[in-house]
Amino acid sequence: MTVDTHQAQRGWTGDAVPDLRSQFIRTTTELIDTDPRVAVVLAEISAAQFDEAGERHPDRVINVGIREQLMVSMAGGLALTGMRPIAHSFGAFVIERAWEQVKLDLDHQDVGAILVGSYGSYDWPAGGRTHQSPGDVALIDTLSDWVVHVPGHPAELDAQLRAAAADDTRVYLRIGGEPNPEAFPTEHDTWSVLRQGSAGTVVAVGPTLRNVLPAIAGLDVTVLYAPTVRPFDADTLRSTLREPRVVMVEPYLAGTSAAHVARALADLDHRQLGLGVADPDPHRYGTPADHDRLHGLDPRSLRQRISAFLAPRLRDTPQILGDM
Amino acid sequence: MTVSYAGLDRLMGLMTGDEKHGPSATSTLDVIWVLYDRILRITPQTVDDPGRDRFVVSKGHGPMAFYAVLAAKGFIDEDQLPGFGSYDSRLGHHPDRLLIPGVEFSSGSLGHGLPAAVGMAHGLLAQGLDSRVICLVGDAEFDEGSNSEAVVYAGSAGLANLTVVVIDNQSSTHGWPGGIGRRFMIDNWLTHDIDGRDHEAIARAFRNAAPDRPTAVIAHVEPKG
Numbered sequence: 380m381t382v383d384t385h386q387a388q389r390g391w392t393g394d395a396v397p398d399l400r401s402q403f404i405r406t407t408t409e410l411i412d413t414d415p416r417v418a419v420v421l422a423e424i425s426a427a428q429f430d431e432a433g434e435r436h437p438d439r440v441i442n443v444g445i446r447e448q449l450m451v452s453m454a455g456g457l458a459l460t461g462m463r464p465i466a467h468s469f470g471a472f473v474i475e476r477a478w479e480q481v482k483l484d485l486d487h488q489d490v491g492a493i494l495v496g497s498y499g500s501y502d503w504p505a506g507g508r509t510h511q512s513p514g515d516v517a518l519i520d521t522l523s524d525w526v527v528h529v530p531g532h533p534a535e536l537d538a539q540l541r542a543a544a545a546d547d548t549r550v551y552l553r554i555g556g557e558p559n560p561e562a563f564p565t566e567h568d569t570w571s572v573l574r575q576g577s578a579g580t581v582v583a584v585g586p587t588l589r590n591v592l593p594a595i596a597g598l599d600v601t602v603l604y605a606p607t608v609r610p611f612d613a614d615t616l617r618s619t620l621r622e623p624r625v626v627m628v629e630p631y632l633a634g635t636s637a638a639h640v641a642r643a644l645a646d647l648d649h650r651q652l653g654l655g656v657a658d659p660d661p662h663r664y665g666t667p668a669d670h671d672r673l674h675g676l677d678p679r680s681l682r683q684r685i686s687a688f689l690a691p692r693l694r695d696t697p698q699i700l701g702d703m
Numbered sequence: 704m705t706v707s708y709a710g711l712d713r714l715m716g717l718m719t720g721d722e723k724h725g726p727s728a729t730s731t732l733d734v735i736w737v738l739y740d741r742i743l744r745i746t747p748q749t750v751d752d753p754g755r756d757r758f759v760v761s762k763g764h765g766p767m768a769f770y771a772v773l774a775a776k777g778f779i780d781e782d783q784l785p786g787f788g789s790y791d792s793r794l795g796h797h798p799d800r801l802l803i804p805g806v807e808f809s810s811g812s813l814g815h816g817l818p819a820a821v822g823m824a825h826g827l828l829a830q831g832l833d834s835r836v837i838c839l840v841g842d843a844e845f846d847e848g849s850n851s852e853a854v855v856y857a858g859s860a861g862l863a864n865l866t867v868v869v870i871d872n873q874s875s876t877h878g879w880p881g882g883i884g885r886r887f888m889i890d891n892w893l894t895h896d897i898d899g900r901d902h903e904a905i906a907r908a909f910r911n912a913a914p915d916r917p918t919a920v921i922a923h924v925e926p927k928g
Contacts, residue, residue: 438829443856444855448849449853453825456826458822458826459757460757460830461830484818484819
């Protein structure tokens with residue numbers, strides 16, 4: 380199967396790593412072929428990429444047209460009969476437009492589904508606010524018992540999606556951002572410890588790692604990588620904590636995980652800094668790189684903000700690299 | 704121990720505290736009774752059977768009739784009815800599937816049951832089950848745009864295992880010019896317009912479902928007033 384990754388259109392670096400949405404289509408197609416419980420519900424978005432799977436399994440590849448509320452409600456109905464539905468559109472439509480359906484037809488019914496939202500916070504800035512969903516994880520946080528995956532690499536997405544398809548939980552798979560060059564383990568939804576330092580902890584969520592790593596080069600900090608944010612891996616955060624100063628770098632609304640950090644460190648005097656999308660509606664177009672800078676999520680801005688926050692504990696702060 | 708139709712008034716009388724939804728409750732009584740008495744393949748012993756029929760009360764408002772029929776047919780104990788809406792009761796002013804055996808879908812916010820019923824119909828077909836999905840909506844509930852999404856799609860998909868019954872007590876503020884049935888017909892549904900108090904007509908309509916497309920039963924009852 381050939382999938383147009385559209386990476387060039389997005390102004391990304393053009394790494395050999397395929398984009399996350401393409402991997403979602405590949406993995407889901409395999410799941411449809413191998414697991415009779417899996418049903419995919421679409422509202423036109425990505426429907427053409429599932430045409431061949433739909434010919435093989437017309438009862439389990441369902442395109443309802445441009446009807447996102449129906450798509451999510453149908454996912455609830457399918458789950459109520461024992462199926463494992465995967466509903467997919469842009470995050471702005473699968474979560475925000477169909478919000479009451481997510482809340483009532485999945486969460487309130489206490490049934491599981493896998494919701495897959497693409498385009499993230501600003502994968503397509505030229506599309507404007509209508510196609511951006513920086514508030515999606517914050518919305519999911521108002522519900523109960525959801526798993527939220529924010530893969531930063533196609534291999535992570537593949538593993539997360541296969542694990543999700545094999546059980547009955549409520550899962551939001553958030554596809555967005557330029558993939559990281561390297562994949563990390565996703566087993567048990569725990570975070571990877573990339574390195575240990577003494578001035579504080581920086582948690583990079585999903586594709587933010589691409590900019591976080593150059594930003595913290597030479598800084599004496601612990602770096603954790605989180606391809607899953609719900610459940611929140613408080614155990615790894617606590618067990619690796621040397622200095623109770625935590626920076627969460629998230630590819631959605633800044634501070635989305637602040638309550639989770641506070642709860643994890645409730646018995647410690649601590650400080651935290653939440654970095655992420657600063658303005659959900661900046662009324663600006665351009666490229667993802669433009670919006671990285673707009674929200675202070677490019678390597679240079681991240682280094683400045685992380686260094687300033689940790690300054691009292693950083694003995695030496697190497698000069699910001701000129702090529703950032 | 705089961706209760707006959709004649710005993711439903713007494714059962715409904717045990718539930719107080721939601722008088723504003725009284726007309727909503729009484730409007731559905733005969734249809735729900737006939738469904739459980741003659742149509743649905745479900746008993747208190749088969750509420751978890753994958754092959755059971757599914758009855759979705761999308762119009763969760765005024766569930767007293769629904770609860771009364773569930774009690775009459777042995778799904779819930781009659782002695783639960785007086786506590787209706789209280790802190791320790793399973794029976795809320797909108798039904799909760801996690802609390803009440805036999806309730807397939809938790810409803811209350813209007814316009815959710817029918818779209819979910821479409822998903823149920825698909826799920827049953829995908830598993831090779833011949834069960835029916837019957838969804839009850841109100842004529843005012845039908846105002847919700849989410850119903851339109853479901854009606855158009857289900858008609859196009861030809862979901863023959865799906866039947867919708869609209870209880871029409873003319874409570875929709877702007878009404879349905881030409882009748883609600885017309886709204887279904889143009890989207891490829893078989894439509895029956897019946898007297899929602901005539902038990903024979905109700906049973907006949909549900910038995911005459913189309914083999915190749917969804918069916919809508921418009922059950923007319925006295926106006927809400």
